[in-house]
Amino acid sequence: MTISELIWRREKTDQQWVWPTDTTKKRITVSGKDTFVLPADIQAVEVLKGRAWLSFNGADVTLEQGGRMEFAAQRSSVVITSLQSTPVMLALYD
Numbered sequence: 001m002t003i004s005e006l007i008w009r010r011e012k013t014d015q016q017w018v019w020p021t022d023t024t025k026k027r028i029t030v031s032g033k034d035t036f037v038l039p040a041d042i043q044a045v046e047v048l049k050g051r052a053w054l055s056f057n058g059a060d061v062t063l064e065q066g067g068r069m070e071f072a073a074q075r076s077s078v079v080i081t082s083l084q085s086t087p088v089m090l091a092l093y094d
Contacts, residue, residue, distance in 0.1 A: 026092040031086035038078035041094045043079070044070045050088035054077045 021076045026047065040043070045054075046068045054061045054069065056078040063069060071078065082088040 024092070027089060028092060029082055029087050029089045030082055031087045034081070036080045038070045038071075038080060039094075040091070041080075042071070042092045043073070044068065044093040045078075046091040046093070048089040048091055050086055051083035052088045052090065053081045053083045 026042075028036060030052075045052075045063075046066050048062045049065055051065070052063045054063065056071070056075050061069065061076075062083055080088075080090065
């Protein structure tokens with residue numbers, strides 16, 4: 001698993017996320033064999049490449065490339081795996 005952090009910004013407008021388009025955010029790549037537990041300070045993820053399987057709050061969700069998901073501030077652990085045997089690349093927003 002590789003983690004590289006670049007500068008990004010987040011804005012909020014009327015309680016809705018405005019996804020950054022002009023800057024980059026934290027990125028991780030989860031291999032097809034690994035799992036990743038999302039840090040508690042991460043409030044949203046976006047799939048940049050591949051397909052991801054997220055398990056949290058007793059539910060399972062799959063996201064395709066370009067899929068985005070926001071999380072409540074008070075949430076259980078989010079476990080992420082690749083839905084295929086190929087790596088999944090994610091952008092993390094805190």
